[in-house]
Amino acid sequence: MTEDLAARWDSAYAEGDAARSWFQAAPRMSLRMLDAAGVTAADSLIDVGGGASPLAAALLARGFRDVTVLDISAAGMRYARQRLTEAEAARARWLTADIRAWRPSRRFAVWHDRAVFHFMTAEADRRAYLQALAAATALAAVAVFGCFAPDGPARCSGLPVARYTPRDLAAELGPGWTLVAQDREAHTTPAAQIQPFTWAAFRRTC
Secondary structure: OHHHHHHHHHHHHHOOHHHOOOOOOOOHHHHHHHHHOOOOOOOOEEEEOOOOOOHHHHHHHOOOOOEEEEEOOHHHHHHHHHOOOHHHHHOEEEEEOOOOOOOOOOOEEEEEEEOOHHHOOOHHHHHHHHHHHHHHEEEEEEEEEEEEOOOOOOEEOOEEOOOOOHHHHHHHHOOOEEEEEEEEEEEEOOOOOEEEEEEEEEEEOO
């Protein structure tokens, strides 16, 4: 299953930026939510499902020194690395893994996820994802999520998705996480369609 899903996303990235509905030229909402949660360049951060996202480049430009990008698609991360110089790309860590099976070897101060968790439509997948989140973070860690809002699309890239309010996300994370910031985004796709996103930042309290 992991191999099939990786091949699916490799193919999606190979179609180019304009073919990917989630493409954004600048990670404005991600940076806004990180700022709202009090994240600084001194914090370690993992971008889950980072793929070809420009977030790693933006964080490195801000002076972050401990950035890790994880994605099931090695092809997607190659596109992200191509946006950087060789020296810049070497300053980040790039992990190819299925988040549902990933076993972190360390903990991070910040967990960032734009448009991965909403693909966890099966309870077993959500449980595996949350186990990875718990293992990769410690007390006082921040977790930022960007997911489709309740009025967002029901499918993305041919796959079903779940849709969330900030309260829904809080319920999924459980009482060990406290909501510290929230927002809403009307994401414009390369095809000029509007996709409503829910954004929420949480702090781990136990």
